[in-house]
Amino acid sequence: MSTDAAVQAIVEDISRKAQTASRSLTTVSSQAKNNILQNVADLLLKRKADIQSVNQEDVAAGKEKGLSEAMLDRLTLSDNVIESMRTGLVEVMTLPDPVGQIANISKRPNDLMVGRMRIPLGVIGMIYESRPNVTIDAAALCLKAGNSIILRGGSEAIRSNIILAEILQEALQKGAINSDAVQVIPTTDRQAINHLLKQERFVDLIIPRGGEDLIRFVSENSRIPVLKHYKGVCHIYVDKDADYSKATPIIINSKVQRPGVCNALEGLLIHKEVAGTYLPEVVAELKKSGVTVLGCSETVAICPGTAAAGEQDWGTEFLDLKLCVKVVDSMQEAMDYVARYGSKHTETIITENYTTAHYFLAQVDASAVMVNASTRFNDGGQLGLGAEIGISTTKLHSYGPMGLEELTTQKFIVYGTGQVRN
Amino acid sequence: MSTDAAVQAIVEDISRKAQTASRSLTTVSSQAKNNILQNVADLLLKRKADIQSVNQEDVAAGKEKGLSEAMLDRLTLSDNVIESMRTGLVEVMTLPDPVGQIANISKRPNDLMVGRMRIPLGVIGMIYESRPNVTIDAAALCLKAGNSIILRGGSEAIRSNIILAEILQEALQKGAINSDAVQVIPTTDRQAINHLLKQERFVDLIIPRGGEDLIRFVSENSRIPVLKHYKGVCHIYVDKDADYSKATPIIINSKVQRPGVCNALEGLLIHKEVAGTYLPEVVAELKKSGVTVLGCSETVAICPGTAAAGEQDWGTEFLDLKLCVKVVDSMQEAMDYVARYGSKHTETIITENYTTAHYFLAQVDASAVMVNASTRFNDGGQLGLGAEIGISTTKLHSYGPMGLEELTTQKFIVYGTGQVRN
Numbered sequence: 118m119s120t121d122a123a124v125q126a127i128v129e130d131i132s133r134k135a136q137t138a139s140r141s142l143t144t145v146s147s148q149a150k151n152n153i154l155q156n157v158a159d160l161l162l163k164r165k166a167d168i169q170s171v172n173q174e175d176v177a178a179g180k181e182k183g184l185s186e187a188m189l190d191r192l193t194l195s196d197n198v199i200e201s202m203r204t205g206l207v208e209v210m211t212l213p214d215p216v217g218q219i220a221n222i223s224k225r226p227n228d229l230m231v232g233r234m235r236i237p238l239g240v241i242g243m244i245y246e247s248r249p250n251v252t253i254d255a256a257a258l259c260l261k262a263g264n265s266i267i268l269r270g271g272s273e274a275i276r277s278n279i280i281l282a283e284i285l286q287e288a289l290q291k292g293a294i295n296s297d298a299v300q301v302i303p304t305t306d307r308q309a310i311n312h313l314l315k316q317e318r319f320v321d322l323i324i325p326r327g328g329e330d331l332i333r334f335v336s337e338n339s340r341i342p343v344l345k346h347y348k349g350v351c352h353i354y355v356d357k358d359a360d361y362s363k364a365t366p367i368i369i370n371s372k373v374q375r376p377g378v379c380n381a382l383e384g385l386l387i388h389k390e391v392a393g394t395y396l397p398e399v400v401a402e403l404k405k406s407g408v409t410v411l412g413c414s415e416t417v418a419i420c421p422g423t424a425a426a427g428e429q430d431w432g433t434e435f436l437d438l439k440l441c442v443k444v445v446d447s448m449q450e451a452m453d454y455v456a457r458y459g460s461k462h463t464e465t466i467i468t469e470n471y472t473t474a475h476y477f478l479a480q481v482d483a484s485a486v487m488v489n490a491s492t493r494f495n496d497g498g499q500l501g502l503g504a505e506i507g508i509s510t511t512k513l514h515s516y517g518p519m520g521l522e523e524l525t526t527q528k529f530i531v532y533g534t535g536q537v538r539n
Numbered sequence: 540m541s542t543d544a545a546v547q548a549i550v551e552d553i554s555r556k557a558q559t560a561s562r563s564l565t566t567v568s569s570q571a572k573n574n575i576l577q578n579v580a581d582l583l584l585k586r587k588a589d590i591q592s593v594n595q596e597d598v599a600a601g602k603e604k605g606l607s608e609a610m611l612d613r614l615t616l617s618d619n620v621i622e623s624m625r626t627g628l629v630e631v632m633t634l635p636d637p638v639g640q641i642a643n644i645s646k647r648p649n650d651l652m653v654g655r656m657r658i659p660l661g662v663i664g665m666i667y668e669s670r671p672n673v674t675i676d677a678a679a680l681c682l683k684a685g686n687s688i689i690l691r692g693g694s695e696a697i698r699s700n701i702i703l704a705e706i707l708q709e710a711l712q713k714g715a716i717n718s719d720a721v722q723v724i725p726t727t728d729r730q731a732i733n734h735l736l737k738q739e740r741f742v743d744l745i746i747p748r749g750g751e752d753l754i755r756f757v758s759e760n761s762r763i764p765v766l767k768h769y770k771g772v773c774h775i776y777v778d779k780d781a782d783y784s785k786a787t788p789i790i791i792n793s794k795v796q797r798p799g800v801c802n803a804l805e806g807l808l809i810h811k812e813v814a815g816t817y818l819p820e821v822v823a824e825l826k827k828s829g830v831t832v833l834g835c836s837e838t839v840a841i842c843p844g845t846a847a848a849g850e851q852d853w854g855t856e857f858l859d860l861k862l863c864v865k866v867v868d869s870m871q872e873a874m875d876y877v878a879r880y881g882s883k884h885t886e887t888i889i890t891e892n893y894t895t896a897h898y899f900l901a902q903v904d905a906s907a908v909m910v911n912a913s914t915r916f917n918d919g920g921q922l923g924l925g926a927e928i929g930i931s932t933t934k935l936h937s938y939g940p941m942g943l944e945e946l947t948t949q950k951f952i953v954y955g956t957g958q959v960r961n
Binding site for chain 2 (some may be wrong): 140143144217223225229231234236238239321322336337340342360362363366367369370371374456476478479480482483484485486487488489490491493494495499500501511512513514515516517518526527528529530531532533534535536537538
């Protein structure tokens with residue numbers, strides 16, 4: 118058997134087992150699922166020394182390979198990271214279990230009672246890059262929603278991911294649940310991803326998390342539905358009826374609080390009627406916070422000394438202390454700009470005008486549209502989902518942060534008393 | 540330019556225009572959308588002679604090509620079919636418009652108000668076979684849900700589809716709405732489907748309707764999410780606690796009322812404890828209704844003269860007056876059989892036992908799971924959706940009949956008063 122055939126056989130075997138396990142997960146009680154999560158939290162503490170020793174092998178190998186400091190930092194399972202994994206498990210335990218919830222039972226004219234019951238999706242394939250804590254976070258959410266999960270992390274974290282999977286499986290066994298519900302693909306062979314993406318008989322959903330290249334590769338090669346976002350190019354539009362005292366803190370928070378994440382601000386649009394008064398004020402504040410402003414010609418004219426934005430800057434996800442600033446003639450121009458350069462992630466308007474706010478909320482196409490609030494709120498925890506497994510910027514199934522409910526679907530259930538169709 | 544490049548250019552141009560039109564559809568009022576549907580209904584009457592004359596050209600060409608009587612029948616726009624298209628339009632007018640509905644506004648600890656607003660999906664590509672009435676039915680549902688639609692019908696109906704698209708576009712123009720919201724791909728070149736499936740920049744969802752080969756081709760070649768069902772292999776399980784007086788009419792109705800459709804019964808499973816008494820009764824009734832029974836060895840033993848089912852018969856979608864019958868040892872065996880041979884379409888249990896019914900409803904994985912009711916009820920109209928554009932047997936986004944709501948998605952909306960993130 119060639120190596121590739123061997124990898125294919127491994128991935129297919131894992132996928133088949135995951136599906137079998139998912140069938141038995143469907144009716145596990147919330148209490149039993151929570152017990153497993155508690156077991157995982159306990160084992161993380163009990164086996165912390167082992168985990169960190171294995172993790173150090175990954176870190177040492179990463180250093181040898183010349184990984185950047187930032188990547189090594191993300192790879193490291195420090196005491197703090199392990200503690201936050203444990204906190205995350207407890208949070209997921211406290212979330213209501215969506216599985217089995219029945220919505221909207223209605224009575225049809227023939228007395229059939231028709232409702233919809235929430236059920237798990239089945240098997241979820243998670244493809245992600247270096248952070249090994251994702252292994253625990255993602256598995257916890259998938260399990261609580263009654264799904265099996267197949268984990269394919271970055272090759273540099275393979276040893277850490279394998280020991281974390283062992284802990285998850287030990288916790289499942291302790292709870293007398295089929296431990297195939299959580300599996301890590303044990304090879305770093307890149308072909309494994311290709312094979313996983315073709316297991317449409319066994320796998321119901323693929324969630325990729327990582328750089329744009331990874332996500333594009335996954336969505337172009339998958340036969341399985343993919344929930345993803347490529348990037349977060351978020352904007353704030355300061356309307357002519359904006360309250361500046363709200364605008365400035367929101368803009369600074371959106372750009373500066375954590376510039377490297379997908380819900381950070383990348384583009385600022387300002388109505389021409391207020392550009393003359395407000396632009397100098399906000400640009401000064403941005404510069405004070407260390408932000409490099411790249412302006413349109415009007416911005417440069419109003420705020421001399423500002424760098425001019427090049428065509429390639431509009432719509433760029435800087436993930437850095439950089440911000441494009443553009444003066445627009447109208448809200449319509451702002452919305453057209455967002456439609457052209459945005460990424461359907463998060464769009465905010467700053468306005469005190471009721472009708473303007475109403476129209477912006479209805480018209481703008483993004484996973485989260487906000488009035489007078491920081492773009493940084495587009496996050497499962499902040500929006501009330503409790504925890505998130507990712508943010509979807511595609512509209513099918515889920516748009517925006519995905520929590521437990523988004524890891525389920527609904528089937529129709531019908532309570533009859535002997536009805537037949539006429 | 541090669542022919543294929545020309546087809547590609549046509550499809551890309553249509554897709555791009557559809558997306559532009561979809562943006563302006565987002566905020567069209569329900570009233571304006573209903574007016575367009577009324578315009579379509581009026582035009583169908585006014586231009587009936589034209590439609591039927593063009594349709595007769597398709598029928599004549601189909602006869603020449605040797606289409607079967609059944610296919611010619613499906614192709615023909617008779618007075619009755621046109622009338623049912625008009626009735627369908629009026630039904631869609633009466634349905635509540637899901638777009639703009641806001642659900643579950645909740646207040647976060649920082650006083651952010653977070654809700655979800657229903658929005659159209661955007662652009663829907665519909666790929667279907669011979670029936671030209673689908674052109675009107677599908678366009679009506681997509682428009683009411685605020686979506687643009689690109690229609691690719693069977694080549695044998697091309698003339699009929701083009702005149703129906705003209706009528707739809709005339710109705711849109713009358714309502715002062717961008718008529719690119721409904722477009723028929725004007726070429727019968729098969730490559731057009733391939734090109735449509737790659738317009739992921741412009742098209743948000745593909746819905747194929749037709750034979751299993753078409754649907755498999757579409758889902759294997761699409762870069763765009765696909766909602767589909769391959770086939771309907773529906774079962775009824777007669778439990779040991781069944782009420783025979785309910786079981787028999789339900790079984791006969793499920794199998795006989797319309798054997799050629801996806802929610803018709805294809806497999807009957809009977810608990811061994813009642814097989815001896817009930818099987819002879821139900822098999823006699825089935826034979827009386829003209830159904831050929833293909834039985835397992837126990838069925839053949841209990842009902843001599845019954846044909847034996849071959850391995851290839853289990854899980855077959857007969858779409859005909861044929862039925863597989865199998866005796867099972869337990870409900871668990873019935874559920875295992877359904878998991879192996881079913882198609883996640885419709886599964887019914889006949890039982891008077893509360894706990895058994897409860898367990899079957901929770902455990903069986905199908906788009907509709909029923910107790911004591913005919914499988915024929917798995918239909919958008921029957922389950923209360925008003926009208927359906929198809930039935931999904933995949934779990935992402937929608938599972939079961941898809942009505943107006945399933946042609947939309949939800950975005951997060953946030954009403955802030957200046958909040959920033961800590």
